[in-house]
Amino acid sequence: MTYQSFREYVLGAFKIGIGLGVVSILARWVTGNTIFGSPEALVKYGMFGGIGYSLMGAFALIAFGWLGRKVRSEFSGGMTIGDYMRGKLHPFGFWLMIAILFITSIEGMFVQGMAGGVLLNILFGLPIPLGQLLFFVFCVLFAGIGGIRSIHRFAIVQIVITFATTILIPVYFFIGKGVEHVFNGIRLYHPYLLVLNNKEGLLFIVTGMLIGFGQVFVDQATWQRLYMMEDKKVVPTFLLSGLIFATIPLAFSSLVFIVIFSGGFDDIYSLLFDLVRKIDTLFLLVLFVLCSFGAITSAFGANLHSMVSLMVGNVYQLFRPAASERQKIRLSYTLAIAIGAVSIGLTTYFSPTLLDLLLFFGIIYASLFLPVIVIVLTKGKASNFIIISAAVGILSGYVSRAYVDYLKAVWIASASSALVLFAYLCIFGVWRRYRRTTSGS
Structure with a gap:
C-alpha cells in the first residue's frame, strides 16, 4: 500500500469523526x-472477575x-505519545519513558501472539x-506493511462481527438451554462464582481499574x-467508546456459563475447547472464529503499527533528522x-496465562x-523526578512480588510511585514558595 509521507502512514490522510473514532478505539x-482473559477472570474471581474486566477498560477510556482534550489543546500537531513526551520531558525523562513504552508494546504483542496461537490450536489443531508463526506473518503484512489504512478498513468489519457474536451466541444458548436451567447448574456445580462477599473478587475489580487506567493512559x-x-x-x-466497551x-464472560453449568472443567484452555464444541451451529461457530481472530489480529496490528511509528518518528528521526519520507x-x-x-521468539519460550500476563505487566501500568x-x-x-517515581514504583512492585501475590504487588507499585511523586511535589511546592518569599523580600 503506497503512502506519500510517514505522517500519512501513521495517522492517515484525514481527521476522523466520532463514528470511525469509536470503531477504531473499540477495535484496539x-x-x-x-475474549479469553475475561472468562479466565470470571472463573478465578467469580462474578466480580467479569465485572472488573468490564470496568477497567470502560472507566479508563472515558x-x-x-x-x-488537555493534550490536544496543548500540543495538537503530534503523531505519537513520543511527540508529546519529547516536548514535556527533559532528555533523561524522555528516554526513560521511551524504554518503558518499548517494554509495554512488546507485552501487548506478546499477549495477542499467545492468544492467536492458542486460538489456531483450538480451532484447527495446529x-x-x-x-503463532502464521499469525505473526499475517499481522506484519496487514498492519506493519499495510499501515493505518488497512487497520481502519479491518476495524469496521471486526466491530460488526464482534457485536453480532456478543449478541447472537449468548441469546442462542440462553434461550435454548433456559436461563433458569443454566443458573441452577452454576449454583450446583460452581456456587463460588455467585458469592457476593468475595473479597478477592472485589480487590480484583479495584486493582483491574488501576491497571486499566495506566494501560490506556500510556x-x-x-x-x-x-x-x-x-x-x-x-x-x-472516548465517552461513547467506554460505555460501549x-x-x-460481560458478554464474553457469560459464554463461560454455557460451558460449565453442566459440570466441571480442567483449566481455562479446556473451557475454550468445550465452548467451541458446544457451538453446534455452523453460522455461530464461523462468527465466533471470525470475531476471535479479528480481535486478536486488530490488537496486535495496532500495537505493532504504533510501536513502529514511535521508533521511527521519535528515535530514528532524532538521529537522522534529514531522512526522507x-x-x-x-x-x-x-x-x-x-x-x-x-x-515470535518470546512466545516460543514463555507460556503464562493471559490473566497472569495482565497482572505481571499491571505493575508497570499501575506505576x-x-x-x-x-x-x-x-x-x-x-521534572525528571516525575518519571523516576514511575521507575521506583515498577522496581518496588517486582521486588515485592517475591513476598506477595500479583494483586498486592500492583498496589505496592502504585503506592510507591505515588509516595515518591507526592514527596517530590511537596518539596517542589515548598521550594517554590520559599523562592517567592525571598524574592519578594
Missing part, C-alpha cells in the same frame, strides 16, 4: 485478552477522553508455535487515535518485520498512572 481494545495506539480525531470530538468519542467483556516508510516496513520476529497525569497537567517541562 476488544482484544484476545477481552477518563482518557478528558486527559486527551501446534501452538506454528499457529497506550501508544490510543494516543495515535487521539491525534487522528477532530479536536471537538475527542471527549464524546463495558458491555463486551521514503526512507522513514521503508524503515517502518523493516522494523515491522524485525519486531514480529522478536515477538505509570499518576506520573502520566502529572506530566500532562504540568505547565512547561516536567
